[in-house]
Amino acid sequence: MTEATLVTFPPSLDSEFSRFLLAYYGLPHREERHTLVFSSLVTLRRGHTVRFPLLSDDGAELATVAEMVDHLEARTVPERRLRPDDADPADLAADWRLFHRTLASATTVFAYYHLLPLRPVMVHALGDGTSAGERAAVRVGYPLFAGLLRGLLRLTATRERAAAATIGTVLGAVGERLADGRPYLSGDRFTLSDLAFAVAAAPVVWPDEFGGAIPPLRDTPPPLRAMIDESRRTPAGAHALRVFHAHRDPRPG
Incomplete structure (x- = not known):
């Protein structure tokens, strides 16, 4: 094998x-x-x-x-299993749409809108861990890579404002679900809903355990840093950080 x-x-x-x-x-x-x-x-x-x-x-x-x-x-x-036998498939499917599609799209748009103008930061992020040739291509052709991302994500000020509103709405809804003291979104057990939410929220909570290429928090632009600070203070943001801390490590637990 x-x-x-x-x-x-x-x-x-x-x-x-x-x-x-x-x-x-x-x-x-x-x-x-x-x-x-x-x-x-x-x-x-x-x-x-x-x-x-x-x-x-x-x-x-x-x-x-x-x-x-x-x-x-x-x-x-x-x-x-992330989809335990006693979980409601309809609930998991609804969470998947809300987190993996709606929230992930919004956080991606918001983060890239504010990060792409920072060429040195993004040259590192886009090429992190790739071959020397690919890193050189990003370094030399960054305007082309940034332009491609702007086009694919349709990055406009209107889209950025809509993304910020969506982020606030979804984090608020997640906070309401956690208000009864449950440790996870579906109750007492970690499921796909928690994983999908935590990853989708990552660009606005900036977890230390994130395995991709992200700049130090101090290097993020003020609007993004303000969103991260605000999101981290919410119950939903705190939950996303806990999920990364408790479950992103490869050891069982």
Whole structure:
């Protein structure tokens, strides 16, 4: 059996989601980091998809984090599953849409809108852990990489304001769910809902355990830092930080 390989784009949330999953499930693997464009060329050649991350494991080519969850859940003991038998599938599906789609999109837009003008910071983030050639490409061609991200994410002031509003709404809703003192979103047990929420919230809580390339908090621009400070003070933000601290480590627990 060959070692599992994970192809990632260093700062992407889905790439961090996949790292978190593999750490949680304890799957030995090798991470191969590629910057924007290069990552899609690699995944196209290996998995016939331009999407990243791409997990190659035991003959399977898994191009979405949802596929990775399905693949790994089937090989995990019941007490470690992120979709336990007693969980309501409809609730998990609703949380997946709210966190992995709605919140993750909003936090990505908000963070990139404020970070892309910081060329030195983003040159490092986009090329972190990639080959010397890819790092050089980012360094020399940063305006092209930044322009591509602005276009793909449709980064405008209007979108930034809408993203900030969405972040506030979702964090508020999560705080209300936690108000009864439950340790996790679905009750007493860590589930996929908690993982999806924590990863989606990462750009606005800046967890120390984040495995992707992010600058030190002191190097973030004031609007982003203000959002992080505010989010960390909320019950929802505190929960996201606890999830990273308690479950991002590869050791069971």
